[in-house]
Amino acid sequence: MATSTRNAAGSRGVVTPEPIEDFERERVFGLFRQFGYLEAELNPLGLLPPQPHPDLQIDSESAREARRIYCGSVGAEFMHIADPERRRWIQERMEGDPGAIDRERALDLLIRADLFEQTLQQRYLGNKRFSLEGNTSLLPAVDEILDVAGEHGALELVMGMSHRGRLNVIIHVAKRPAEQVFAEFEDVDPRSVLGSGDVKYHIGATGEYVTKSGKKIHIHLASNPSHLEAVDPVTVGRTRAKQDRSGEGGRAKYLPLLVHGDAAFAGQGITAETLNYADLAGYTVGGTIHVIVNNLLGFTTNAREEHSSRFSAQLARRQGVPIFHVNGEDVDAVMRMARLAAEYRYKFGSDVVVDLIGYRRHGHSEVDDPTVTQPLMYKAIKEHRPLFEIYAKEIGAENVTEEAAVIKSEFEAAQKAAAQVTKKPLLRELPGYWGSYFGGRYKADYERPTGVEREELGALTARLTTYPGGFHIHPKVKKLLEQRAEMGAGKKPLDYGMAEALAFASLVKQGIPVRLSGQDSRRATFNQRHSVLVDTENESEYVPLSHIADGQAPCQIYNSPLSEAGVMGFEYGYSRDYPEALVLWEAQFGDFANVAQAVIDQFVSAGEDKWGLLSGLVLLLPHGYEGQGPEHSSARIERFLQLAARDNFQICQPSNAAQYFHLLRRQALRNWRKPLVVFTPKSMLRNPDALSPLEELTHQRFLPVLPDDEAQDVKRILICTGKIGHELRAERERRKDMSTAIVFLEQMYPFPEAEIAAEFERHSGARDIVWVQEEPSNMGALFYMLPRLKRIAEDKPVLSVKRSGSASPATGSAKAHEVEQKTILALAFTTQG
Ligand SMILES: Cc1ncc(C[n+]2csc(CCOP(=O)(O)OP(=O)(O)O)c2C)c(N)n1
Numbered sequence: 001m002a003t004s005t006r007n008a009a010g011s012r013g014v015v016t017p018e019p020i021e022d023f024e025r026e027r028v029f030g031l032f033r034q035f036g037y038l039e040a041e042l043n044p045l046g047l048l049p050p051q052p053h054p055d056l057q058i059d060s061e062s063a064r065e066a067r068r069i070y071c072g073s074v075g076a077e078f079m080h081i082a083d084p085e086r087r088r089w090i091q092e093r094m095e096g097d098p099g100a101i102d103r104e105r106a107l108d109l110l111i112r113a114d115l116f117e118q119t120l121q122q123r124y125l126g127n128k129r130f131s132l133e134g135n136t137s138l139l140p141a142v143d144e145i146l147d148v149a150g151e152h153g154a155l156e157l158v159m160g161m162s163h164r165g166r167l168n169v170i171i172h173v174a175k176r177p178a179e180q181v182f183a184e185f186e187d188v189d190p191r192s193v194l195g196s197g198d199v200k201y202h203i204g205a206t207g208e209y210v211t212k213s214g215k216k217i218h219i220h221l222a223s224n225p226s227h228l229e230a231v232d233p234v235t236v237g238r239t240r241a242k243q244d245r246s247g248e249g250g251r252a253k254y255l256p257l258l259v260h261g262d263a264a265f266a267g268q269g270i271t272a273e274t275l276n277y278a279d280l281a282g283y284t285v286g287g288t289i290h291v292i293v294n295n296l297l298g299f300t301t302n303a304r305e306e307h308s309s310r311f312s313a314q315l316a317r318r319q320g321v322p323i324f325h326v327n328g329e330d331v332d333a334v335m336r337m338a339r340l341a342a343e344y345r346y347k348f349g350s351d352v353v354v355d356l357i358g359y360r361r362h363g364h365s366e367v368d369d370p371t372v373t374q375p376l377m378y379k380a381i382k383e384h385r386p387l388f389e390i391y392a393k394e395i396g397a398e399n400v401t402e403e404a405a406v407i408k409s410e411f412e413a414a415q416k417a418a419a420q421v422t423k424k425p426l427l428r429e430l431p432g433y434w435g436s437y438f439g440g441r442y443k444a445d446y447e448r449p450t451g452v453e454r455e456e457l458g459a460l461t462a463r464l465t466t467y468p469g470g471f472h473i474h475p476k477v478k479k480l481l482e483q484r485a486e487m488g489a490g491k492k493p494l495d496y497g498m499a500e501a502l503a504f505a506s507l508v509k510q511g512i513p514v515r516l517s518g519q520d521s522r523r524a525t526f527n528q529r530h531s532v533l534v535d536t537e538n539e540s541e542y543v544p545l546s547h548i549a550d551g552q553a554p555c556q557i558y559n560s561p562l563s564e565a566g567v568m569g570f571e572y573g574y575s576r577d578y579p580e581a582l583v584l585w586e587a588q589f590g591d592f593a594n595v596a597q598a599v600i601d602q603f604v605s606a607g608e609d610k611w612g613l614l615s616g617l618v619l620l621l622p623h624g625y626e627g628q629g630p631e632h633s634s635a636r637i638e639r640f641l642q643l644a645a646r647d648n649f650q651i652c653q654p655s656n657a658a659q660y661f662h663l664l665r666r667q668a669l670r671n672w673r674k675p676l677v678v679f680t681p682k683s684m685l686r687n688p689d690a691l692s693p694l695e696e697l698t699h700q701r702f703l704p705v706l707p708d709d710e711a712q713d714v715k716r717i718l719i720c721t722g723k724i725g726h727e728l729r730a731e732r733e734r735r736k737d738m739s740t741a742i743v744f745l746e747q748m749y750p751f752p753e754a755e756i757a758a759e760f761e762r763h764s765g766a767r768d769i770v771w772v773q774e775e776p777s778n779m780g781a782l783f784y785m786l787p788r789l790k791r792i793a794e795d796k797p798v799l800s801v802k803r804s805g806s807a808s809p810a811t812g813s814a815k816a817h818e819v820e821q822k823t824i825l826a827l828a829f830t831t832q833g
């Protein structure tokens with residue numbers, strides 16, 4: 001039960017006894033604050049009947065008063081919040097004066113929302129549009145949110161939403177001219193979008209909104225795939241990037257708003273993943289406002305089939321954030337709650353949920369007949385007037401018919417105009433910071449030198465391997481830093497860990513921010529990074545990468561929550577609004593990335609093709625067959641190669657430390673912004689054959705193919721990628737067979753055809769060309785390589801060595817793995833066509 005302010009004084013030792021009637025009133029109010037939302041009248045069609053709670057069956061003046069507040073059109077769920085200050089704040093706002101409401105403005109928005117949909121319905125019958133009708137009070141709600149945001153100095157609303165009401169939002173929130181949306185329904189010249197582009201209810205939009213107090217706020221509605229809720233982490237990541245780049249006060253300036261469907265909010269795990277990082281240092285945006293456009297339906301599925309909780313919104317309860325359920329047809333209550341939610345976000349920097357409960361006037365899309373699955377609900381909906389008519393009557397508005405006629409004719413004029421104009425495919429403008437970056441097809445002149453002078457490497461090493469006096473370093477880390485110091489001084493060859501540290505250090509010194517997140521990324525899965533030093537006496541932290549030079553760019557390395565889709569989506573979003581930065585997401589083992597497959601498919605690989613939007617995100621995916629079983633061996637090279645087309649991303653496997661160094665620097669230093677998938681090492685991290693002399697960091701660049709200039713009189717060329725190449729080299733040594741050349745393919749995509757051809761040319765005496773991979777025949781790069789190698793080899797036979805086809809990526813037995821691996825190595829040197 002909530003404590004009254006007078007009771008709180010008791011904790012200071014001054015106990016003031018409560019008068020009995022106050023105490024009873026407080027007790028009754030406490031119960032209603034806690035359970036009142038269950039008995040609230042939340043659905044315009046009466047489809048969510050109050051659920052009587054035994055503790056609320058009280059007949060008293062206080063109970064009637066509390067019931068009026070807590071069981072009306074608003075169900076406030078907030079007593080699960082642990083912080084008494086937050087509870088008290090909500091309670092005071094719920095029980096206090098509701099404040100003034102601009103009803104005329106709300107009515108205008110409601111009329112526009114309905115008439116826009118009606119115009120679409122009349123003109124483009126049978127076209128999907130995912131109408132907002134039944135939940136049109138979303139517009140006055142957003143209007144209130146923006147007003148509060150404006151008062152707090154917001155510059156931009158970063159918005160993510162799916163299909164429902166999106167076209168309405170594009171016009172009435174993002175303020176695109178209605179003609180542009182109507183034009184999307186008109187016939188287009190199909191040749192302009194063959195094989196690319198996206199449907200109209202997925203593409204993003206930007207515009208300027210003027211709040212009711214006259215503040216201008218930029219609106220950025222993010223492009224969105226069909227995959228429900230996948231845009232949530234992307235929107236939050238984008239917001240964080242915008243906040244980070246704006247520095248001080250960023251949390252107030254950029255406000256994220258996610259609009260969800262009720263079925264998707266409850267059902268999609270990525271929503272839970274996104275909510276989960278709301279308060280974590282690496283991911284917080286100072287609170288996201290969530291609005292659920294709740295029609296108690298998901299396609300043809302009823303609410304009672306969607307979630308085990310009474311409300312879809314209750315997923316958010318674990319977080320201790322308030323949930324305001326509100327009857328979507330009590331427009332005044334909707335506006336009050338939207339305002340309250342926005343104020344709460346600004347006051348406490350917390351997420352907050354508004355559950356806007358209405359209905360869906362038509363089928364899921366306008367081509368579905370909902371009377372088949374929800375006959376009674378749709379009978380009630382058919383008899384239900386549009387909200388603007390109900391609201392106009394309620395507030396006694398005059399001239400509604402005339403106003404509606406004017407708005408209707410505006411939309412009709414816009415529709416006619418749209419039929420005349422040619423479609424403008426882009427509904428949005430890119431932020432200025434994208435000015436010097438570009439995508440499109442690869443050109444060699446995009447390359448930049450990536451080498452770093454030896455002296456500079458020495459200076460960076462000094463910063464990377466030292467820590468403040470008095471810092472209690474762990475003996476293992478001390479040893480690692482000592483070894484790194486020798487590597488940086490050229491006394492020892494470099495390993496991947498040091499190469500990466502030098503790459504990051506050189507970049508931040510050059511003013512390029514680095515952001516890396518993943519599970520255990522600070523130390524790293526294989527103990528190879530140690531980017532954060534932890535004092536053994538007091539656990540204080542020292543991050544050498546943040547002490548490289550005065551005026552350096554930030555280097556942020558975060559341990560992420562145990563989530564793939566949510567975190568990868570976030571980092572993709574971050575990269576979209578921070579093109580200057582090197583943004584990396586790391587998998588613990590490469591195959592865990594498949595939990596984020598929707599983010600890879602829908603954003604990372606296809607974002608440019610669908611929306612013309614770019615990202616330089618790097619995915620670090622540990623890969624390699626080391627006898628650790630089915631799930632720790634393969635990062636699923638085959639899946640990435642299958643997604644590759646038209647230079648949409650880069651797929652690389654650097655086989656030594658220097659290659660990794662140049663690859664990371666290349667990604668940041670070029671202005672060509674493309675996602676980069678890196679298959680990263682595990683045992684190769686410490687394989688002496690994969691170490692690099694310091695000189696290779698100074699002059700060389702990333703080589704898409706590592707030639708073999710040790711082999712002589714070559715009879716056979718083995719082509720491979722990654723770790724197996726080092727094993728083949730060891731095997732060659734054992735066999736003393738220098739007539740076999742071993743060529744490492746470091747970049748699988750875009751395919752370095754000329755470089756491979758040059759290797760074939762160099763060893764033109766070779767009879768056999770053999771692709772060697774560790775993966776089974778139905779996995780790895782085999783399907784991709786064979787036709788390409790055959791094309792280059794012309795009339796020479798191209799053979800392949802691989803594991804037999806297998807449903808699971810690798811054996812569970814370490815011994816069986818070794819037998820298989822030995823067989824591959826033997827066959828590589830002996831197989832004949
Ligand atoms: C991940 C995913 N699964 C399935 C679908 C197919 N789908 C599209 S809309 C929809 C129903 C969504 O219901 P809700 O979230 O309540 O939104 P509403 O359409 O009711 O506004 C479904 C199942 C999808 N788009 N994405």
Ligand SMILES: [Mg+2]
Pocket residue numbers: 261262263293294295296297298299
């Ligand atoms: Mg729904």
